[in-house]
Amino acid sequence: METKAIEELVEQGLYLPLMEAFYTIQGEGHHTGTAAYFIRVGGCDVGCHWCDVKESWNPKTHPPTAIEKIVKEAHQYSDTIVITGGEPLTWDMHPLTSALKQKGMRIHIETSGAYPMTGVWDWICLSPKKIKLPQPEIYKRADELKVVIFNKHDFKFAEQQAEKLETNAILYLQPEWSVREKMMPLIVDYVMKHPKWKISLQTHKYLRIP
Numbered sequence: 001m002e003t004k005a006i007e008e009l010v011e012q013g014l015y016l017p018l019m020e021a022f023y024t025i026q027g028e029g030h031h032t033g034t035a036a037y038f039i040r041v042g043g044c045d046v047g048c049h050w051c052d053v054k055e056s057w058n059p060k061t062h063p064p065t066a067i068e069k070i071v072k073e074a075h076q077y078s079d080t081i082v083i084t085g086g087e088p089l090t091w092d093m094h095p096l097t098s099a100l101k102q103k104g105m106r107i108h109i110e111t112s113g114a115y116p117m118t119g120v121w122d123w124i125c126l127s128p129k130k131i132k133l134p135q136p137e138i139y140k141r142a143d144e145l146k147v148v149i150f151n152k153h154d155f156k157f158a159e160q161q162a163e164k165l166e167t168n169a170i171l172y173l174q175p176e177w178s179v180r181e182k183m184m185p186l187i188v189d190y191v192m193k194h195p196k197w198k199i200s201l202q203t204h205k206y207l208r209i210p
């Protein structure tokens, strides 16, 4: 197909720049420990300096892939799907999520919420970022709020974000991986003082699985 035609299909969400897809165990947040098939869509311009998948940022480095192909593959592994990235909401998520839904799958998203919500979701994990704040509508939809704690100022940011929620989202603080040793004692102390928060760890990294 011509580049122009593919670009148009990506524009419509019928093709997506696919970085990788893999069957693993959800490592973070509320569904930690649950087997799930991850679809990692390329493209993100939020720019978190500590992002653990910077290779995902440039969509041009990931092959535009037909959603039918993504869905067919996913269906062979699991009925619980996690769509992540990159920032999945960079793209129109309606075509992919409706196709997955038609096969009866449960669909979760990992998102910064920085772009408008598209798609049908069974579980929305909102991980807001200071440098590109979530779009207001996602605070009405989030099932969990997962704030990455890189330094002590991030506790304040976490509280500000929790205040914006219009759902009973479950609240998590997750240590930024490279500073986990330093920040964990502060997070433990914070959660004991403010027990509406729970700790989320990137357990897949401890387990050395994808």
Ligand SMILES: C[S@@+](CC[C@H](N)C(=O)[O-])C[C@H]1O[C@@H](n2cnc3c(N)ncnc32)[C@H](O)[C@@H]1O
Binding pocket: 044, 050, 051, 052, 053, 084, 085, 086, 087, 088, 110, 111, 112, 113, 126, 127, 146, 148, 174, 175, 176, 177, 178, 202
């Ligand atoms: C790589 S992001 C992709 C999805 C989306 N762009 C987002 O940020 O939510 C997946 C999750 O990993 C978290 N994350 C990314 N880098 C991290 C790091 N170095 N330490 C801890 N969590 C991290 C993000 O906050 C997000 O909750």
Ligand SMILES: Nc1nc2[nH]cc(C(=O)O)c2c(=O)[nH]1
Binding pocket: 024, 025, 026, 027, 028, 084, 085, 110, 204, 209, 210
């Ligand atoms: N096992 C596993 N769990 C995850 N939860 C969120 C992830 C992500 O990168 O979005 C992730 C990931 O990359 N691997």
Ligand code: SF4
Binding pocket: 044, 045, 046, 047, 048, 051, 052, 053, 054, 056, 085, 086, 087, 112, 129
């Ligand atoms: S929003 Fe997500 S993918 Fe984008 S830079 Fe931040 S952590 Fe990485």
Ligand SMILES: [Mg+2]
Binding pocket: 052, 053
């Ligand atoms: Mg990850």
